[in-house]
Structure formats: structure tokens, C-alpha cells
Amino acid sequence: MTSPQTETLSGAQIVVRLLERQGVRRLAGIPGGPILPFYDALSQSTLIEHVLARHEQGAGFMAQGMARVTGEVAVCVSSSGPGATNLLTAIADAKLDSIPLVAITGQVSSALIGTDAFQEVDTYGLTIPITKHNFLVGSTVELLDVIPRAFRLAASGRPGPVVVDIPKDVLLQRIEISIWPAPGVADSAPAPDAELVATAAAMINAAERPILYLGGGVVHSGASSLAVELAEKASLPSVMTLMALGAMPVDHALSLGMLGMHGARCTNLAMDECDLLIAVGARFDDRATGKVAAFCPQAKIIHIDIDPSELDKIKTAHVGIRGDVKAVLDVLVAQVSARLRQTWLSRVAELKADHPLRMPGIEDPRSHYGLIRAVADCLDDEATIATDVGQHQMWVAQAYPLRRPRQWLTSGGLGTMGFGLPAAIGAALAEPQRTVVCFSGDGSILMNIQEFATAAEEEANVKVVLMNNYSLGLVFQQQTMFYGERIFASKFKGVPDFIKVAEGFGWQTLDLDQADDPVAALGKALASRGPMLIHASIDRREQVLPMVAPGAANKDMIGG
Amino acid sequence: MNSITRSETRALAHTVLELDVNNHAGVMAHVVGMFSRRAYNVEGILCMPVGDGATSRIWLTVNEDARLDQMVKQIEKLEDVLAVRRHGAEHEVFERLEEFFR
Incomplete structure (x- = not known):
């Protein structure tokens, strides 16, 4: 006999309900075979909005952007196999920067695990070294324990990513539920000595x-x-x-x-x-x-x-x-x-x-430091600043007047090129009232450029400032400084027309190279609403200085 | 550190670690992975369920090197590890098994 409060729900419906109870209102992901029961259940949720990324790594970094600006646990979702492996970089990045994330991955049905089934990969094994903890869910009833625990673990102590790998049959199985577990919250830290x-x-x-x-x-x-x-x-x-x-x-x-x-x-x-x-x-x-x-x-x-x-x-x-x-x-x-x-x-x-930080050209908006300063002059402290990884990242870290915690989103520990755009999209969706600026380079932007489509679809208020030096600038710099100027594999011979690329994705664009009054054009572009690419060419020979050579003492700096 | 010879390994002092862990597939991978990804060899492993089987005990014998304190701290952080105790190399758990390895 079932009591009136008892419901019969599938594992997928249970996961959705647990996420709703957890307070999740937005998650990023890409559907596929084994995770489809979850997507079917998610389609019925009136509380949770799904952001459809164009690559699972993008979904992972969007969730990171949400987590970094709010401090709350954020969620990304992928299917099994390549969906899960594509998430790995974003998960590893979250581990090194202590970002609270719950990654839900679909897995082939329990009976097929270990048979080299289509799109089967050992997600559990792959994620052991890059998570705080991970789960391979063995039965539908376990979800009631695992999902709140995943949130508790992600948020407790030093925050970090938790993976929940769920076989398809566990999502499909229906069980009776009358009592729901409390949402997982961070444990309180032990009192200091x-x-x-x-x-x-x-x-x-x-x-x-x-x-x-x-x-x-x-x-x-x-x-x-x-x-x-x-x-x-x-x-x-x-x-x-x-x-x-x-x-x-x-x-x-x-x-x-x-x-x-x-x-x-x-x-x-x-x-x-x-x-x-x-x-x-x-x-x-x-x-x-x-x-x-x-x-x-x-x-x-x-x-x-x-x-x-x-x-x-x-x-x-x-x-x-x-x-x-x-x-x-x-x-x-x-x-x-x-x-x-x-x-x-x-x-x-x-x-x-x-011995101040020397920022030559800071008054010239057509120079690297000057561009960063000009962007800052157009914005107030409410703006969120994201970066990709490379020279532009270090220049922004040096020159942007950051004044607010959680204003700054950057891949510190793992140093992941491709972080910036999806993280900025996640940040813009989590805090739509803010302008989110993503400084990027022509190397980094191509690593997750497909998320231009997501930004356009979501009308995310993201401004990408693309500092284009037609090279992998930090590699070029290291080869110049430490490898006898033997420049190899760091200069791009073919560079896309980023303005056309962005327009093709439905973005607004500004090419500062063509602007008569770059400061005025920048101001107008940053004040617009929705996704905007601001393109600026940078001299390839510009370096990030001063610099401590790898392995050298900090007091022995080069340049600057 | 990673290229010590077998005879050097024998010459190093050993430590015996005793871990109480949850008993499910994957716990062993979490524990030994902590060592293997630091190229830190585990010389001996024993694992059996305890009581009703909800938990297991893992015995490890490892080289006593400069990284051991950090290793123990990392193992203590694992969610499925309930307790870690350190013993000297004189602990009898591995000695009693020696007859199976002749």
C-alpha cells in the first residue's frame, strides 16, 4: 500500500527533483544517449533552466563561471564516453582552483559496463585524480544519498569538483519515494586552535x-x-x-x-x-x-x-x-x-x-596595456572580468584595477586556454545585471570558439576583447627569451577573420584597428547589450614583463 | 627519487600504514592512485573486509621518504578513508605473510 505522499519516480526524475531541492536554477550541458532519461525529466522542470553548450568543456567552464561569481555549487551535465572525456579539462581546472562543481555524467547501463559498449568510458577511473570525490551510482535508491552528498562535498572545506556518474538503467528505474533527503550543505569547518x-x-x-x-x-x-x-x-x-x-x-x-x-x-x-x-x-x-x-x-x-x-x-x-x-x-x-x-x-x-610596475603605452588605447586601461575606464567595479590564458591574462592581471572579490575569473592553477569565453557566459547568465568582459587572445579564443553560438542563443551580456598578436604569445616570448629566438610553432600562418567569424555566429562586432576614435568606439561597444566581439591587433614582439625565469629566484627578475 | 634501484629500495626504512576504509569498488583505486600518480611505490598491500563488510582495512607498506607526511595528509582527505594509523616497519602484519612469498 502506498501512502498519499508516496510518489513513484524514475531515477532521472529523482535527480531533477534533488537538484531543484538543492536550489539549482540553471545548469549547462549537452545531451546524448545514456543521459537522455535525465534530459527527458529535466524538460518537465519549471524551475531549472538548461544552457545548451556546444562542447562539453564549454558546459564545464560555464558552470565554473556561475560558481566563481556566486560562490555556490554549479552543475554541468554530459553524456557518457566522449561527453564525459570532454568535461575532464574543466573538472581538472576546477580542482586546481578549488571551484565547487557537481558534474553529472551519463553512463552506459550497468549490465554493459566493462563490455566496451558504445560510448563507454571509465569515467569513475578517469576522474579519481581530478576530483575531490566521485561516485558511480549503483542503484536508483542510492541517488537519494549521493546527490545531496555530492553538493555537500563540493562546498565543504576547500571547495572542489565532484563527479556523479549515473548508468542509464539507474536513471530509468522507477522507485517509490515518500521521504526526501535534506539538501546537501557545506559542513562547518573545525574551529581554529x-x-x-x-x-x-x-x-x-x-x-x-x-x-x-x-x-x-x-x-x-x-x-x-x-x-x-x-x-x-x-x-x-x-x-x-x-x-x-x-x-x-x-x-x-x-x-x-x-x-x-x-x-x-x-x-x-x-x-x-x-x-x-x-x-x-x-x-x-x-x-x-x-x-x-x-x-x-x-x-x-x-x-x-x-x-x-x-x-x-x-x-x-x-x-x-x-x-x-x-x-x-x-x-x-x-x-x-x-x-x-x-x-x-x-x-x-x-x-x-x-621599482614600480612599468606599463609602457598605458595612455595609448592601441597598445596592450592601454587597451586594458581604456576598457577599465569605460566600466565600474560592478563589471566582471574574465580572461583566457596567455600574455593577455598576465597583462590584465597586472593592469586592470580589480577592486572586488569574485570580480575576477581566471584559470590559475591549470592555466587552461579556452577557459575565458564559456566562463564569461556562465558568469553573465548567473548575474545578468553585470557586464562581463572576457579578455582573450587569438590562440585561446579558438579553443572554445563554438561557444559563440551559446552566447548568441542566450543573448549573454559578454564582451570579448580579443587581443590578437597572430601568435601563441607566451610561447613566442619564451622562445625569444630562453630558446635563442628559435621561434617554432608559435606564429600562426593562417589567422581567421575573427570579425567575420563572430558575425557569422550572430555577434555584434567592433574592429578597433579600423576605429578612428578607439576610446569612443570602445565605450559604445561596452555599453551595448548582448554578445560583442572587440578585436584589436597587438604587436607580436610585446612581452609580459618583468619576468622571473622558471626556476629562478623572484628577486632576479628580467625586464620591466 | 623515482629512479632508485631495487637494492636501494630495500635499504630504505619502511613504514606500515593501516587504513580503515569504506568497502566498495573504487576505494582501492583512490588509495593506490594517490601513490602511483606521485611515482611513489607501494611495496606491499593487504585488504580484507572488517565485521559486516561495510568497511575494510587496508595495510600498506611503503618507503619512508620525505614525502610520507604529505602522503598521509592526502590519504586522510579521501572521502572513503575513515582513519589512517602509522606503524613502524617492525609491525608483524607483513612479516607473518612472508611464507607465502618465498
Whole structure:
């Protein structure tokens, strides 16, 4: 006998209902064989909107864009086999940048698993090293446990991607349901060790030349304003990793901007002199530290991170505090003394004056730095800024005045070319009130250019600023600098007419090369609604400077 | 580190790790994958279900090298790993099995 509340639902209907209950209102994906029962059920949902990507990697990065701007778990969906393998890059990217994602993949029916069935691939095995956790769902009733758990795991502690691989028969099987599980929410982090926090506060109070080193964890934990408060109270010059840009406004008096390989000389030189490094939600990535033995050689280290495996991984901390950085900073701010640190701040000011970030051509909108500055001048801090990967990414990281956490979407850890456009589309759909600018290059844009179709279909408010140097610029630069100018496989002999390509996809376009008044044209283009390609040629010989050679110490920078 | 010879491997101190894990297909792949993708050889593996079979115990013997602390932290993060205990190489679990490997 069934009670009145009991429903008989298929696994697919259960997944859709669980996603609805989870608060998911938009997901990106591509249908195909084994995931079709899910799509059939999704078609009946009045709550969830589906964004049809044109390549599964695009769907994965759209979900990332949604997750990066909202901080909420986002969902992408693919079918089995090539659908799942196409998702892998976006999942690996989410793992390295700690982005909360639930990827639902269709799988061949249970009876066919292991038979080399059509479009069968070992999604579970393939995703073990690139996820926080993964599931191969064994039965329909398991979905009631697995789906909320996937969301809980993606959001808890250090966020990350979770894969749920669901065989077709599990989606088709109908079962009776009377009680629904609670939606999965993030576990609360363990309280930080009070004694360690007190020791850290005492070390900050005693330090003469401290530096605050902010990483992506500050953004993930929503601790940006607390980090600024700490810096202001204790007069801490502050550096940011690529992932943390925007956590402190880059034009804040205490900001030294981005550290590391393409940071300003003054930033890396100040770190070379510091006697205390306070690392918050940062993981001592090799692009940030340069040669580790020469990184902040005089400094004691306080390391605060929610992931205990990050503590002592690269650098042994004098005080390592496991905890949500927001919770730790909350206590730390109260315990540090207000200090002026005039000697240290004037030394930092001296370094800034003597070794600033040099941005030649910043006044000229037809130069790379000038174009970035001109775009920024047309926008306010409400705009979201995405990038692809390459020279343009580093120039934007150096030159764009990022002032807001979650304003900045970039592929930091994996450095995935092709990230920018779909991430920007996801961001624009999640926050339609904002203008989303995606800086890209002629190498990166071609890696997911099919998503021009998705942007046009969704009328996403995305402006792609294509900095076209007719080459793989960062490769060209490295070959120039470190490979005896033997330029190979980095200059494109055939370059598409990007304006025509974009028009063919139904985009509005602006070719800045042809504009008489580029600033006015840029302003008009950025103020328009809907997808817009802004194309600008860049001199191939322009380099990202200064630069720390791979493996060298940060204080030994080239150029700039 | 990756190219140590067999005799060098024997000369290195060993550590025995005892893991309580959930018992389902894939857990072993999660655990050994953590080692293999770092080119960190696992010298010995034992695994049997415990009690009603909901959980299993995995015994590993591995070389004691500089990465071991990081390895243990990474294993502790695995969702299906419930507990990790470290023992010295003198632990008898592998010694008792030696007669099967002559």
C-alpha cells in the first residue's frame, strides 16, 4: 500500500527533483544517449533552466563561471564516453582552483559496463585524480544519498569538483519515494586552535617587516573585507596571488598587487626583505614563489588554510593554522595590535617608487596595456572580468584595477586556454545585471570558439576583447627569451577573420584597428547589450614583463 | 627519487600504514592512485573486509621518504578513508605473510 505522499519516480526524475531541492536554477550541458532519461525529466522542470553548450568543456567552464561569481555549487551535465572525456579539462581546472562543481555524467547501463559498449568510458577511473570525490551510482535508491552528498562535498572545506556518474538503467528505474533527503550543505569547518591564533597574533605584533600574502582561499571564504581590515589595523603591506586579485583593491595604499613570476619588482623585492610572511588561503604555488629556497628567505611563516595538507607542503610554517580563513581572521584581527610601522611602510614606499610596475603605452588605447586601461575606464567595479590564458591574462592581471572579490575569473592553477569565453557566459547568465568582459587572445579564443553560438542563443551580456598578436604569445616570448629566438610553432600562418567569424555566429562586432576614435568606439561597444566581439591587433614582439625565469629566484627578475 | 634501484629500495626504512576504509569498488583505486600518480611505490598491500563488510582495512607498506607526511595528509582527505594509523616497519602484519612469498 502506498501512502498519499508516496510518489513513484524514475531515477532521472529523482535527480531533477534533488537538484531543484538543492536550489539549482540553471545548469549547462549537452545531451546524448545514456543521459537522455535525465534530459527527458529535466524538460518537465519549471524551475531549472538548461544552457545548451556546444562542447562539453564549454558546459564545464560555464558552470565554473556561475560558481566563481556566486560562490555556490554549479552543475554541468554530459553524456557518457566522449561527453564525459570532454568535461575532464574543466573538472581538472576546477580542482586546481578549488571551484565547487557537481558534474553529472551519463553512463552506459550497468549490465554493459566493462563490455566496451558504445560510448563507454571509465569515467569513475578517469576522474579519481581530478576530483575531490566521485561516485558511480549503483542503484536508483542510492541517488537519494549521493546527490545531496555530492553538493555537500563540493562546498565543504576547500571547495572542489565532484563527479556523479549515473548508468542509464539507474536513471530509468522507477522507485517509490515518500521521504526526501535534506539538501546537501557545506559542513562547518573545525574551529581554529585558539593558542595557535594567539601565537600568530603575537608574531605579527612583534614583526618589524611583515607582509600579508593573500590567496584564492580568501575569496572562497568570503574573507576579503576581514583581510583588508587586518592589513589596515596592523599596517601590513599585502600581496595577492593571481587567484586573489580583487580581494584587496589593487589601488589600496597597502596593496603591492600580484606577486611572483609577473609581479612588479617592488612586490618581489619587498617580499625578499620581509621578516614575517602571513599566508592566508594561499598555497605557495611555484609561479608565486619562484625558487622556493629563495622565497622570503628571512621570513618566519604563518600559514592559515582550511586544507591541512597545504600546511608544510612547500614551505614549513612556523605557525600553521588549519581553519576557515574567515573564522581565523576574525579572531586574529581582534588580537593584533594597531601599529603604524612607519619604517617598514616607508621602505615599501621607497621600493614602490624605485621599482614600480612599468606599463609602457598605458595612455595609448592601441597598445596592450592601454587597451586594458581604456576598457577599465569605460566600466565600474560592478563589471566582471574574465580572461583566457596567455600574455593577455598576465597583462590584465597586472593592469586592470580589480577592486572586488569574485570580480575576477581566471584559470590559475591549470592555466587552461579556452577557459575565458564559456566562463564569461556562465558568469553573465548567473548575474545578468553585470557586464562581463572576457579578455582573450587569438590562440585561446579558438579553443572554445563554438561557444559563440551559446552566447548568441542566450543573448549573454559578454564582451570579448580579443587581443590578437597572430601568435601563441607566451610561447613566442619564451622562445625569444630562453630558446635563442628559435621561434617554432608559435606564429600562426593562417589567422581567421575573427570579425567575420563572430558575425557569422550572430555577434555584434567592433574592429578597433579600423576605429578612428578607439576610446569612443570602445565605450559604445561596452555599453551595448548582448554578445560583442572587440578585436584589436597587438604587436607580436610585446612581452609580459618583468619576468622571473622558471626556476629562478623572484628577486632576479628580467625586464620591466 | 623515482629512479632508485631495487637494492636501494630495500635499504630504505619502511613504514606500515593501516587504513580503515569504506568497502566498495573504487576505494582501492583512490588509495593506490594517490601513490602511483606521485611515482611513489607501494611495496606491499593487504585488504580484507572488517565485521559486516561495510568497511575494510587496508595495510600498506611503503618507503619512508620525505614525502610520507604529505602522503598521509592526502590519504586522510579521501572521502572513503575513515582513519589512517602509522606503524613502524617492525609491525608483524607483513612479516607473518612472508611464507607465502618465498
